[in-house]
Amino acid sequence: MNTKLNKSDFIVLAIYFMVSFFLQGKDYYDRGAMLKEYLLDFPSELIAICSIIFLFTFWLIPKFVKEKKYFLFGVFGLLILIVITAFQYTVGFWSGDNDWKNYPRGLDFVLKMIDRGTFQTAFPFALFLTKKFYEGQSEYLKIEKQQKENELKLLRSQIDPHFLFNNLNTLDSLIDSDTEKAKEYINRLSLIYRYLIKTKDAEVMELSEEIQLAENYIFLIKTRFEDDYDFKIDIQTSIEDKFIPTGAIQILLENVVKHNKPQKGNTIKSIISIEENTLKVINTKSNLKSKNESFGTGLENLKSRYKLLSDKDVIIINTDKEFNISIPIIKLINES
Known part of the structure; x- marks a missing residue:
């Protein structure tokens, strides 16, 4: 998989967030959300989702999966998901003027963050990984083709x-x-x-x-x-x-x-x-x-x-x- 960011990566994510925020914005408007919800919820969600995607793609997977350290991958993956989702959830909870007595705690908090984090990041993460995978495959095929051409030229030269x-x-x-x-x-x-x-x-x-x-x-x-x-x-x-x-x-x-x-x-x-x-x-x-x-x-x-x-x-x-x-x-x- 290609682990370098390119212009098209940002374009794909930008298109996803534009569509997602448009649909969410309509929902916010229909329920009469406050202005600070618009100003805080969308940026915090963008930061949270992008952070999870980039940390998994450019740190967790290359560091732990390639070295077959699956246990550490699972532990750090859950920690990243819980901590970053907690940040985004807390911002949204505060911007919506919710009662802090209803803020989840303990095991309920952990399970809620895992559920919310996986739900929010599943599709954009899958979209991003699929794109990077096919880019990697395309690059691999190009290298393989060039290698074959070089091998053929070498074999042809052996007169x-x-x-x-x-x-x-x-x-x-x-x-x-x-x-x-x-x-x-x-x-x-x-x-x-x-x-x-x-x-x-x-x-x-x-x-x-x-x-x-x-x-x-x-x-x-x-x-x-x-x-x-x-x-x-x-x-x-x-x-x-x-x-x-x-x-x-x-x-x-x-x-x-x-x-x-x-x-x-x-x-x-x-x-x-x-x-x-x-x-x-x-x-x-x-x-x-x-x-x-x-x-x-x-x-x-x-x-x-x-x-x-x-x-x-x-x-x-x-x-x-x-x-x-x-x-x-x-x-x-x-x-x-």
Whole structure:
């Protein structure tokens, strides 16, 4: 709950007291109340109610409820209610020229102050607390949203540091052996980096653009490893108005290469299958065990991003012969 006063707090209470005093003023007028009742009762009631609300909101609740000292909260709460209500009741009793013989005493006084105090402050207190609660919720959601955006940007920034190094090595060998292919390699690499720069702050990207990135990235892999890896893209549905986390396909392709080393000329075959609601990457596995037995930081990164972007999970099926990963396709436009 937001424990700072703002302009709107005073506006809400001012509106409440204006309506309340108008209704009470009519009642005073109908019964022919004296002028001093008008001049003393309303200000004393305003002071009493505001004092109770502010003491509970900005002192009692933060000090005792947050620390789970509920007994002390109850004791001090009743004392505040009794003392402040007694002040307001006494002013009203005197301004109405009542007989002091009828002034309540002892236990009757205590019970009357508790009853009167809770009755007078219940609605304005509830109104004030409800307002502060929803302000706090709104602020919390804003902070949570900003935190998610920051987490996504951090996750997006975690690109494999060896990516550029490996590609420069490949390019170095191509320049002497195949100049034309080296030019094409440079072009594809520049397209990938242009895409990464363009989308550096984007949480999700259109599936069609991610597929173009995948085609360029596959070219780099095929050029570097030749026939060790084989990739096919199978589009089974329309890809319009569909999105996935930025760079998701690149992470999935990196995972195939990182965890599978071909043996005895056996090509690692991968299919990128795009269905209505899911993008799947299914690849055969080599018998050669990878040094890193985990799913890798890339996939963990992708799973973390999905937790922030969607209520659907990344599904991984890992068998002896095949690795199958499914990521949900995100639709940002509601279907009519």
